[in-house]
Amino acid sequence: MADTRMPTATYICPQDGSRAGSTTLTWCCPACGGPWDLDTGALPPVRLDSLGGRVNSLWRYEEALPLSGPAVSLGEGRTPLVPLTGQVSAKLDFLMPTLSFKDRGAVMLAELARRLSPDRVVADSSGNAGTAVAAYCARAGLPCTVYVPEGTSPKKTGQIRAHGARLVTVPGDREATAAAARAAAGAPGTFYASHVFNPYFLHGTKTYVYEIWEELGGTLPDAIAVPVGNGTLLLGAALATAELLAHGLIDRRPALIAVQAEAVSPLAAAFRAGAEELSGVPDRARPTLAEGIAIPRPPRARQILAAVRESGGTFLTVTEDQIRAAQEDLAARGFFVETTGVACWAAVGGVTDRSVVVPLCGAGLKTGLAP
Incomplete structure (x- = not known):
């Protein structure tokens, strides 16, 4: 029965430590305008020997989640972990219901919205998050509007429309799109299903690591590589590894390897400079094939940089030619992945000195082959 x-x-x-109940529709800190984190209190451990016979979706890790008893699940999660080389394995998150890893967080936002019963749901996206929110709002019976930048792949906008969401195309880049959605989110009765500002999304993406941990028999690889734009998968991974370590379920945290496109790599530049936050970043992103991580000013930049450093990880960047080559190489191995989703393979595919897991986080059908 749905909770x-x-x-x-x-x-x-x-x-600044400001607090609000998570039943509020206030989508950011009213004092500083920044994104929320979530204080869940002490969550119980997920015991490996308790997982047999549980539901075959990310909801099997119910102890670690801030919501339970979902009504809007589409069976998301539990994607395969497949070796690519002797040291590098891929998690096939492009096999999710809407063909991207964003389903992990979108199901949490839609479930939260279902319980709050807003008049409308608003989201902004370069494509995949908007598609996921549209699909899960359809499942929940919630009216949804998705803002996307001009130039978004027609295949992605077609998915959004197919799920019944209202599509708003915004002139300009990803930053302009976010600004338009946030303006709309201020209307009374609006739930802003932001994969950046709402921390419930991060508690969905953390199940990516719980699945790796379960698949590897209660261990994690030496490193986890993730593509980073707004950092939602990386921050989810940091949450999961911290929880598993705190409960004594792993004996070390894997290094987090954050991958950005060289064309749009503000976080990598800040990391290399030893900075704790961004500075001197241009307002507009340069063009890149990795459109899903082309974020010049991620609102959680400080948290992303801190999470990578605390894990003993690093930032890597990849060129447009490397992205093209990685997409072709994966396709030759049987995996047709969108251009953003191949960035990690482009960065660490040649690693031989430690075990690494990379996400193949969006299907190639969403964007086609790189030109």
Whole structure:
């Protein structure tokens, strides 16, 4: 039976400590305008020997999730982990219901919205997050509007429309799109299904690591590589590894390898400069095949940089030619992955000195082959 209880976790601002109940529709910290984190209190451990016979979706890790008893699940999660080389394995998150890893977080946002019963749901996206939110809002019976930048792949906008969402195309880049959605999110009765500002999304993406941990028999690889734009998968991974370590379920945290396109790599530049936050970043992103991570000013930049450093990880960048070559190489191995989703393979495919897992996080059908 679907759970109808209101969420009990509390929003907390990582910058100034402001708090709000997570039943509020206030989508950012009212004091500083930054994104929320989530204070869930002490969550119980997920025991490996307790997982047999549980539901075959990410909801099997119910102890670690801030919501339970979902009504809007599409069976998301539990994607295969497949070796690519002797040291590098790929997690096939392009096999999710909407063909990208964003389903992990979108199901949490839609489930939260279902319980709050807003008049409308608003989202912004370069394509995949909007598609996922549209699909899960359709499942939940919630009216949804998705803002996308001009130039978004017609295959992605077609998916969004197919799920019944209203599509708004915004002139300009990803930053302009986010600004338009946030303006709309201020209307009364609006739930802003932001994969950047709402921390429930991060608690969905953390199941990516719980699945790797279960698949590897209660261990994790030496490193986990993730593509980073707004950093939602990386921050979810950091949450999961911290939880598993705190419960004594792993004995070390894997290094987090953050991958950016060389054309749009503000976080990599800040990391290499030893900075704790961004500075001197241009307002507009340069063109890149990795459109899903072309974010010049990620709102959680400080948290992303801190998470990579705390894990003993690093940032890597890849060129447009490397992205093209990686997409072709994966396709030759049987995996047709969109251009953003091949960035990690382009960065670490040749690693031989440690075990690494990379996400193949979006299907090639969403964008086609790189020109």
